[in-house]
Amino acid sequence: MLVTLAFALTGLGLFQAGYGEILSDIPDTKAKSFVLLLNDERVKSKAAAENMGCMTWDEEMVNIAKTAQTECIVNSYADSVHGFILMPSSDSILDYPRTWATQDSDFDYENMTCKQSTKQCKDFMQAMYYKRGKIGCVECHGIFNAIICAFEHKVPEGGLPNRKGTAISKCEQGEHVSYQKCCNSLEKLVKGVFSSTAFLGAAESKNKTEPDVHE
16 A cells, blocks of 8 residues: 555655655746746846856755655755755746845845844855755645755855855856856756846847957
């Protein structure tokens, strides 16, 4: 019976974890849309960042999000090299980038640090300001229903999230300027997801006239 249930859950894109919670994968189309929206919010940030980079969806980070939790709560966050954000699953994952972008009331733009160590400011700093990298999220249903997002890099305690300076003036080697930020070639793969938005149309037009910038 348990084996039959396990196969049934797998067929539905669900995963039975060890403590009774059910983990659901984010559909590919929604994951791509989420990353595009996240990068859009990152490039619109107020503070200049000479190395502002792209986030890319990664299945390894999805698996890390799955294994880092017990009953939909992240374990041992302080000891992890990865960053995590826990959000209510009652909200759409496509709304998260805008939510994170507006959680800046406790953020000091001059010093690029949190004035108060609140969850909202920490989430804002992790999602909007800390450096490029991979991200993966999973939906978790249990005693507490949540979407857990794992970031490749965790904001270091007391560390500045990005290098201040002229925006996109210092991309990493091998990256190019796209949508006014440093991106790698993987970002091109999701460029068409929101092709109807004014943001994409303006960005594509801008990219035709601007050369690539390398560090």
